[in-house]
Amino acid sequence: MLGVLVAVCVAVGLSAVPGVAAAAPAQVAPFVDCYRENTDGTYTVVFGYSNTYKASTTIRYGVDNRISPTAYQGAQPQSFSVGTHRGVFSLTVKAADVSTFRWELDRTTLTYWSASSAPQCAPSTPLPLLGNGTGLAIALVAGGVFGVLFVRRMIRRAAVRA
Secondary structure (H helix, E strand, C coil): CHHHHHHHHHHHHHHHCCCCCCCCCCCEEEEEEEEEECCCCCEEEEEEEEECCCCCEECCCECCEEEECHHHCCCCCCEECCEEEEEEEEEEECHHHHCCCEEEECCEEEEHHHHCCCCECCCCCCCCCCCCCHHHHHHHHHHHHHHHHHHHHHHHHHHHHC
């Protein structure tokens, strides 16, 4: 009888000990901010992401960061700042591609069905124009190269005149 009482006390004591909570692994998860149905039958979809890593993360194009159909591959970002970011980029998706569209990012797959609850963009919503920032980066680099060449030319001309 005493053994049963001890066993019950131990069982109650163990069940009262708080368990160790396991934190979800850090990840970058895509989401749809909103979408707009266009007059030509296409859809403009505005995407964002949430990064729970402790630092900015780079996920190159490939199995951990890909969009299909492949016609849309490359529009998504590769650099992800910490936190939740809305309106990161937008895509105009053909009606025929909507049901097969998917963005696989860091163990999370965003499909048409998982994004179907996204709201329609308000008519006044400004859509992102910069895509993933590659165009802006190219323009800045080109401007820098032009500036360096221009300054060198001016220095050479000044040296010839002197």
